[in-house]
Amino acid sequence: MFSFQPSTRIRPSPFFESAVAEGLKTANVYNRMIMPTSFGDPEGEYWRLINGVSQWDVGVERQVQLKGPDAARLAQILAVRDLSTCKVGQGKYVAICDHRGTIFNDPILLKLADDMFWLSIADSDVELWARSIAAERGLNVEICEPDVSPMALQGPKAEDVLAHVLGAWVRGLKYFWFKETEIDGIPVAVQRSGWSKQGGFEIYLKDGSKGTKLWNIFKEAGQPWGIGPGAPATPERVESGLVSVGGDTDDDTNPFEVRLEKYVDLHVPDDTIGVQALRRIKAEGVKRHQLGIVLEGDLPAPLGVRREDVMLNGTRIGMLTNCVWSWRMKANIGFVLIDAAIPVGTEVTVARVGGPTAGKLVDIPFV
Incomplete structure (x- = not known):
């Protein structure tokens, strides 16, 4: 039996009650939220991800929304990856570094409009960082946490479940691309992504009051494929080589040290935070x-x-x-x-x- 002492400092996601109903046994704190980590059968949850389809509450991937005339400029200042060719409906995995070139977050950036972006963040306060940088540089951009919470379906059969619910168009989504749509009147953005290498999608719920309903839609639809609960806490991420920023990094780690060089573009503008330090690090040798x-x-x-x-x-x-x-x-x-x-x-x-x-x-x- 999982128990949680309510606190305004640590909040559950819109899918938390569903996770508890599924038999949640252990959880962690991530981004000041409750992150489910196991439902009592770690090996079974692992093989479900490897062979079938696993349903995850990943609402802890909090969103930071940048909106306004300078949103694109701020996004580029924050990310050491070239965003100049990023299109509406496209997502990109990006590294966020401090002025020393130390990586402290690695979100997925989603471009919803030319003047609107989401950063689906890892475990550190990117909203506070973005607000500080925007104010310091006098940028015309609104920064907030929108009512958006991801749920993931991961595993080789995840695509079949998504196609059953949404239609065959999901099979054509390219990696990190997304589409905004509705599921039984529930507004969502559906992206081919997730913290595994087994294939899958993240469904960004845009109405937190509908978390249980959305969970149950996919739980029911996935029964023919053996869907069951899981979490991004299995050995699969290590086997597949996925980096946990903050776990596999320390206060001096730069992206080059943890195999993220292909996500660093040293030609980005000089005012991109960290890029000048990264140029020096690259020139001197990692x-x-x-x-x-x-x-x-x-x-x-x-x-x-x-x-x-x-x-x-x-x-x-x-x-x-x-x-x-x-x-x-x-x-x-x-x-x-x-x-x-x-x-x-x-x-x-x-x-x-x-x-x-x-x-x-x-x-x-x-x-």
């Missing part, structure tokens, strides 16, 4: 890189509440930033952020809570 690691041991040993040191010949070379049990690989796997001179294939030792553990560095993704 000091760390992210690799995978396969650890010895045949029992699950997930990472606890702190990162763990990675050692080579008695010297610390970096840190283990996550560790999960992979049911496909039958091993504990994770990401390390280490000295850029250390190559794939190196055998290292991790200073784990349970004692030193041997591991081998590998390429990402794992599968």
